[in-house]
Amino acid sequence: MKSSFFLLLLNLFFVVTFLPLFSQNKPDLTDEIALKLSALPLNCIDQEYPNKPGHTYGSADETGFSPKALHPVFYGCFDWHSSVHAHWMLVRLLKIKPDIANKNEIIAKLNSSFNKQAVEVEKEYFTKYVTGKGFERTYGWAWLLKLDEELVSWDNPIAGQWHENLQPLIGQIIELWMEYLPKQTYPNRTGVHPNSAFALGFAIDWARENGNKEFEKELINKSLDFYGDDRETPAHLEPDGADFFSPSLEITDLMRRILSRNDFEKWLDSFYTQKGIDRISQIPVVSDLSDYQTVHLVGLSFSRAWCMKGIAKSLSEGHPLKPHFEQTAQKLLSNALPLVFDGNYGGEHWLASFALMALE
Template sequence: MTLTPDLARHFAAIALGHVVRPYPCKDDHVLDGEDDVRAPRLAHPVFYGSYDWHSCVHGWWTLLTLRRRHPAMPEAAAIAALAGDTFTTAKLAVERAYLDRPSSRGFERPYGWGWLLALHHEAERHPDQPWGDRLAPLAKAFAARLHDYLAVLTYPITVGTHGNTAFALILARRWALDHDAALVTRIDTWAERVFADRRDYRGWEPGGDEFLSPVLTAALLLADIRPPATFTPWFRALVVDNGWIDRECRPVTVSDRSDGKIAHLDGLNLSRAWCLRRIAGVVDDETLREPLRRRADEHVAAALPHVAGDYMGEHWLASFALLALLGEDGAL
């Protein structure tokens, strides 16, 4: 399963339909007083759509990624025009100023932070446009917050939802490789400290509202950090030798796609596929590669027909489908 031109156009049409859709909106906003009551668009003139701030960020990542990979598709011009109207210096300055509120210390931490860095990384791959330069101050602000956060984060957050530490660090590290060597070192040191001794995974996965695999996101982070010779035996001891991949890592059932939390499970199928494909491209054990790829394909097949439909999934699932379909080709 690959990103075909037809699928690229389909994903682009979905994301174009929601990155500027202001309502419904789930606002991550702490009110310090009556003066903080406002419409979301006033505080977030760039990322006000897509139901919530982080989904709007990765909706834009989806659009820019599709524009770069399929520049001849008709939607590419619409993406560029909309991005030109959206990623202005003035609007991005408002987004940046919001972070200076004392109550914004934990705003979108860490999921939105990782995705904003991924968006900036992608924006820089469009040299015909100023988007990368304009997003840079916001990206640097989140990177600075991530430095400080890892300095005080004693334990990883291993849930399958937005608090997941490993997923955010995967996104952030790929940005940092080009922008912040000190952040790469901090991420690598922190990840080795908290994950190096993990083995024989027996977690109760999936949870009923998860869109990330706690164990596979941690594994993918280590796959990015370690050489294959040391990553492969660690991965085997974590989820292969105990039978978890074969026994438990199966496509999950989504019973109600109109329920925003239960709809997360379509994302779990897609994010697992992304992790499995990426890991298959890293392990140096030939006996692991094809089984991991087959399991990834099973997860994609279960979720791909449901990327569009109900807005509870439609406002974000195309991003995870794009991750899954690009897989070993590299979506970030």
């Protein structure tokens, strides 16, 4: 009884303290919300433990390596990919909120991370260890390119320096990805990290921003091969119990990048059933915010929202899914945004960057 009463008081405190910050109709990235979101990556980028390094030991000599020894840049935030998109988030906030109150703290943190020697160690990891070539393929690779895309597209001297320092690692990832694409026979349609459509979409964005036509062509060809003939996708079976992606929406968000509007709408009209649309429009039920897997479903609301926003922008005014996706995206955002601050490290180490993606 005492525990239940304490949880009730905690929830009431949260509602009174944080809920007024979020518009229930159309959540906006206000300065106050941006500042609160930025605190989460700032708190975890230098937090080495708990940690899920994903390292495959090739010999007994490696058993003493700490996460920071293996990854001197992206060692915090529980795992490598979460650290990468935490860095992306801080760069993005500096870019769109140049007067954010903790600007100096963010710059100092990023200056510390993006140093040439540490980046070289990160690069070497992918060729030095037994399974290095497959490390973070392709989810972490995609977020790394998103980070670099943010820097490349920002006309700012310090961003230019960070971008330059990252290039050895970026070059290594592009080389590995180009090597992997011809071998990637089948797509991964899961709702978690290995999802192929998510990574292909981010990689295409990077290739276009950087003018890498060869990489872009290979990515587009692979996307069309994987998804061009998809029909009546079983979206009514989504989600799985720990999904933070909608497999069907990730595919749709990818295809809107590579098809003309007319071709995309034809493809879309045969891709979804009404039953599937109804299902992905429902707010995911999150039964336990403290569970490191169940909390993924909060991220699902955010990724659904950013996909729906991107898809809606690509549709003509008369398409019925345009207003539906616009409205559903806001509903998902309104429900999920307060939950970013209401769990534990299982959500705090990554959800803020998903929230930022969805808010924009």
